[in-house]
Amino acid sequence: MIEKNFIFHMPVSKKALSGSVAWRSPSNIALIKYWGKTDPQIPKNASISFTLSNCHSNTRLDFSPKATPSDQYDFQVFLDGKKAPDFEPKIAAFFKRVDTYLPFLKTYSFDIKTENSFPHSSGIASSASGMSALSLCLMSLQKLIDPSISEEDFFKKASFLARLGSGSAARSLTGPLVVWGEHPDIHGSSDLYGTAFTNLVHANFRDxxxxxxxxxxxxxxxxxxxxxxxxxxxxxxxxxxxxxxxxxxxxxxxxxxxxxxxxxxxxxxxxxxxxxxxxxxxxxxxxxxxxxxxxxxxxxxxxxxxxxxxxxxxxxxxxxxxxxxxxxxxxxxxxxxxxxxxxxxxxxxxxxxxxxxxxxx
The missing domain is CATH 3.30.70.890 (GHMP kinase, C-terminal domain)
Known part of the structure; x- marks a missing residue:
C-alpha cells in the first residue's frame, strides 16, 4: 500500500457530527531499535517491539462542528485533566502532516483529553501510546463519517497516521510483537506503518x-x-x-x-x-x-x-x-x-x- 491509498475522500452530502470517541493504546519496548529517520518519518532501519500492557495512554476526543468556518485547526489539549498548551505545537504539526489523509480536520473543533498510566517524557515512549491513541480516535471519527472502511484498513491507516506523529507509535496498535520498517526477512513489513509479526514465535516468548x-x-x-x-x-x-x-x-x-x-x-x-x-x-x-x-x-x-x-x-x-x-x-x-x-x-x-x-x- 502506498501513501495515496490512505487519502480519505469525504462524502459530499455528509453533515458534520458532534460526539466523542476514546481509545486506550499501550506503549511498546523495542527489541531491535531504530535510531535515525528521514522525512516524512521513514526509518533508516526496521525495528521490532514487544507491545506492553500496563503502560498505556487513555485518550478521549470530543468533536463538534466549528462555530465559524476557518482554515485553521481548532483544538485544545488536556493532560491528566489540566489544560496542556505545551503540547499544542506538536499536535498542530501532526495535524498538518496528516491533513491530506483526514481532510475533515479543519471542519471540527476538538478537545483532546489524555492521561498516561506512567510518567510522561521519561523514556517509556509516552509519545508512542499517546499518538497511537489519538490516531485511533481520529480514525473512529473517519469511520463515523464513512463506515465503509474495513477493520484491517482502519488499523493500517491508524498506524500510518500514528507514525507521522511519532515513529514508534506505529508499533503500538497491535501485539504482541510488531515490526515497523521494511525488512527482507519479514513478509508485509513496511516503512509506512507497523505490522503484526506473524512469523513463528516460540512458546518461550509468550507472556x-x-x-x-x-x-x-x-x-x-x-x-x-x-x-x-x-x-x-x-x-x-x-x-x-x-x-x-x-x-x-x-x-x-x-x-x-x-x-x-x-x-x-x-x-x-x-x-x-x-x-x-x-x-x-x-x-x-x-x-x-x-x-x-x-x-x-x-x-x-x-x-x-x-x-x-x-x-x-x-x-x-x-x-x-x-x-x-x-x-x-x-x-x-x-x-x-x-x-x-x-x-x-x-x-x-x-x-x-x-x-x-x-x-x-
Missing part, C-alpha cells in the same frame, strides 16, 4: 515480562526528535543501520527457535548500541544515569549467579526495562524488589508484560 525501573522520572534532557536528526551526519550511522538490519534477521530466527541466550545477547547489544550512538553524535549526550549503570551491572551478576534469563533493554532515557520469561517471574521479581528498587527514584518501578494492543473505550 514475556517487563519491569520498568524508574531511575529518573524527569523530562529527558534531549528529545528523541533531536537525537534522530543527529544520526543524519553521524560517522557511524551506516554501520549502525546495517547492524540493526542484521540483528533483526537474527531476531527472527531467535523468536522461532526460542533460544533465550541468543535473545539476551541481541537485546542487550541493541540497547547499548542505541546509547553508543547518542554518546558519539555531534553534539554528544548521555541519557543514562549512574544508577542505570549500577542496575546493568547487578543484572549481569544476578544472571551469572542464578542461571535465570533476565536481561535489560533501554529506550532513549535512563530507565531500565528488565525483561524475563514468565517461568523466571518469581525469582526475578524478588531480586528486583530487594536489589534493584533501591536504585530507582523513590524505589518506584512498574510491573508490565506483553500485551495485545489498543482497545476502544
Amino acid at each position: 514475556y515480562q517487563d519491569t520498568i525501573l524508574l531511575v529518573d522520572k524527569g523530562v529527558k534532557q534531549v528529545s528523541s526528535t533531536i537525537g534522530h536528526k543527529l544520526m543524519l551526519g553521524h560517522p557511524f550511522a551506516k554501520a549502525r543501520f546495517e547492524q540493526a538490519q542484521n540483528n533483526l534477521s537474527r531476531m527472527v530466527e531467535i523468536l522461532k527457535s526460542g533460544n533465550l541466550e541468543d535473545f539476551i545477547d541481541v537485546v542487550e547489544k541493541e540497547a547499548l548500541s542505541l546509547h553508543a550512538m547518542m554518546m558519539t553524535s555531534d553534539p554528544y549526550f548521555v541519557l543514562m544515569k549512574p544508577n542505570t549503570l549500577e542496575i546493568i551491572e547487578k543484572i549481569w551478576a544476578f544472571r551469572r549467579s542464578s542461571g535465570s534469563h533476565i536481561c535489560f533493554t533501554l529506550d532513549a532515557g535512563a530507565n531500565v526495562h528488565v525483561l524475563y520469561p514468565l517461568k523466571d517471574k518469581d525469582l526475578v521479581e524478588a531480586f528486583i524488589a530487594s536489589d534493584l528498587a533501591p536504585f530507582c527514584e523513590n524505589n518506584q518501578f512498574i510491573q508490565d508484560q506483553v500485551g495485545m494492543g489498543a482497545s476502544q473505550l
